[in-house]
Amino acid sequence: MPKRKIFLNAHFVFFMLIYEVHPNGWVWDQERIPEFAAGSLLKEKTAMVAEKLRVHIFDMVTSIARVVDMMSPAIGKHHMQVSYLAYQLAGELNFSDEKKFEVFMAGALHDVGAFSLEDRLDLLEFEDTKPGEHSMAGSLILGSFKPFSVIARLVKFHHVPWKNGKGAFQNEEPVPVRSHIIHLADRVAVKISKKEPVLSQVRGICHAISELKGEVFVPGHVEAFLNMAKREYIWLDVISDSIEAVLKRAIINRTNELTIEEMVEFSRLICRLIDFKSKFTAAHSSGVASVAIELSKLAGFSKNERKLIEIAAYLHDLGKLAIPSEILEKQDKLTDNERFIMRSHVYHTYAVLESFEMLRVAGYWGALHQERLNGTGYPFGLKSDELPLGSRIMAVADVFTALTEDRPYRKGMDPKNAITVLESMVGAGELDGALVDMVFKNYDEINGIRDSAQKEAMRNYNAFRKILNRDVKKTFEG
Numbered sequence: 001m002p003k004r005k006i007f008l009n010a011h012f013v014f015f016m017l018i019y020e021v022h023p024n025g026w027v028w029d030q031e032r033i034p035e036f037a038a039g040s041l042l043k044e045k046t047a048m049v050a051e052k053l054r055v056h057i058f059d060m061v062t063s064i065a066r067v068v069d070m071m072s073p074a075i076g077k078h079h080m081q082v083s084y085l086a087y088q089l090a091g092e093l094n095f096s097d098e099k100k101f102e103v104f105m106a107g108a109l110h111d112v113g114a115f116s117l118e119d120r121l122d123l124l125e126f127e128d129t130k131p132g133e134h135s136m137a138g139s140l141i142l143g144s145f146k147p148f149s150v151i152a153r154l155v156k157f158h159h160v161p162w163k164n165g166k167g168a169f170q171n172e173e174p175v176p177v178r179s180h181i182i183h184l185a186d187r188v189a190v191k192i193s194k195k196e197p198v199l200s201q202v203r204g205i206c207h208a209i210s211e212l213k214g215e216v217f218v219p220g221h222v223e224a225f226l227n228m229a230k231r232e233y234i235w236l237d238v239i240s241d242s243i244e245a246v247l248k249r250a251i252i253n254r255t256n257e258l259t260i261e262e263m264v265e266f267s268r269l270i271c272r273l274i275d276f277k278s279k280f281t282a283a284h285s286s287g288v289a290s291v292a293i294e295l296s297k298l299a300g301f302s303k304n305e306r307k308l309i310e311i312a313a314y315l316h317d318l319g320k321l322a323i324p325s326e327i328l329e330k331q332d333k334l335t336d337n338e339r340f341i342m343r344s345h346v347y348h349t350y351a352v353l354e355s356f357e358m359l360r361v362a363g364y365w366g367a368l369h370q371e372r373l374n375g376t377g378y379p380f381g382l383k384s385d386e387l388p389l390g391s392r393i394m395a396v397a398d399v400f401t402a403l404t405e406d407r408p409y410r411k412g413m414d415p416k417n418a419i420t421v422l423e424s425m426v427g428a429g430e431l432d433g434a435l436v437d438m439v440f441k442n443y444d445e446i447n448g449i450r451d452s453a454q455k456e457a458m459r460n461y462n463a464f465r466k467i468l469n470r471d472v473k474k475t476f477e478g
Contacts, residue, residue: 028190053265054255057105057147062244063352064270065108070322070348075177078189080243083107085185087251088234090178092224097252104251106154110182112273112321113138113155133472135159139277140464145269147256158182161209161216171475180218184209184225187217189238198235262309263359267314274320276461278328280407281320283457287405289313290453292397294446298438299393308362309390316394319348345368347379365390369398374429384429392432396422399431400439404447405454415443 066081086107090100114134132439139156142148157179160167168175191205192198206229213222228234237246258266271285288309296309320328323345327338334342353363368391371377375385377395403418413421419440426433439446 029303061108065319081189092228106151141272178442267311277325282461283454287401287450287454312362312366319345369394372430396435
């Protein structure tokens with residue numbers, strides 16, 4: 001992987017400014033920390049962060065969709081297929097470019113609230129068996145990020161049947177017309193089989209959709225779909241391995257200017273998607289973020305660079321969106337296959353975050369949190385001269401949080417045992433000794449910050465579950 005190593009080695013110059021080479025490894029030059037700790041090579045990056053970032057919304061949305069669909073080969077590119085079909089259908093219905101773009105985004109994220117593999121596979125059945133909870137869960141999480149407030153509403157109602165006009169409302173709340181478009185696109189996508197040529201399936205799919213006109217789907221939407229279905233390229237596009245590129249060519253790729261605070265909020269949205277998959281992981285990323293921010297402050301990082309660390313921490317487990325909650329919640333020892341699936345999350349994190357040009361530094365910091373200075377980490381087996389300071393901070397923060405937080409199968413370690421483990425990892429050449437020494441010198445404060453952050457995260461998770469359960473009961477149980 002020469003390309004990756006070349007990029008990471010660019011940070012070597014920075015390390016030479018902060019560290020001195022010692023026979024036993026790196027020794028932090030404390031006198032140089034104030035001037036160089038945040039990294040002179042990051043000045044151009046953080047200068048852009050200081051005011052606003054120009055972000056490609058297409059890339060933000062498709063990156064999330066891509067990793068969520070990695071949960072199982074059976075899911076394939078479902079989010080992208082629904083997004084493409086919904087976008088084309090909105091065009092057939094003469095919606096404006098802005099409204100079509102919102103349909104694209106909602107289609108690409110419509111099932112993010114389905115946390116388990118069982119739920120995702122159930123949703124691939126043509127007949128809706130569990131239409132409600134995942135829609136509301138996705139809507140609640142997406143709605144926490146202001147730029148996604150419109151698409152959150154579209155996602156919330158994307159399984160509401162038309163019922164000959166009654167589906168214009170649900171519990172006296174208006175259902176957006178475009179939610180019905182996504183519903184139709186979703187059901188078309190699940191009817192496509194990988195076992196037969198797609199063009200041979202068109203007649204059967206059109207018949208199945210037509211049979212449900214009025215009762216399940218808006219009649220005008222069905223007519224628009226039947227007209228669209230006559231164009232063969234639509235079907236060939238939707239099964240293409242390059243469907244994301246096809247969408248990118250079709251859509252005017254919008255850029256939004258987001259402040260660094262808004263990017264932090266976006267990363268918190270991703271954090272909720274990751275951690276809310278399971279009550280056992282609901283507070284982990286928040287704990288890691290709090291520890292990483294405090295360590296970066298002690299290391300001399302600037303305010304904006306600490307924001308980058310915060311983003312890195314919220315995104316460091318992004319790849320867990322591809323891990324079924326059945327594995328995340330398992331309290332027994334993982335099988336070898338399950339362990340390998342779990343380990344793959346770090347690579348998925350790296351692969352997704354690499355595409356975020358404006359946040360590439362934070363992306364590397366987060367994605368490399370399982371690497372170790374002696375080369376025994378994963379997924380790349382990088383060594384000390386290839387690991388930037390940010391990723392070293394992330395590694396220490398992740399280990400410290402994992403040791404001290406409560407897990408379903410054990411209580412968090414007391415200071416004596418946690419320090420013993422950290423010391424052994426420094427001794428083995430895995431973690432940065434200077435950073436671990438900062439933890440030791442500030443143990444009570446750092447652990448208190450971690451504990452407070454995780455308690456707050458659990459309160460947020462419990463509030464999320466309470467609202468979700470209330471809304472599901474209100475909607476589906478009368």
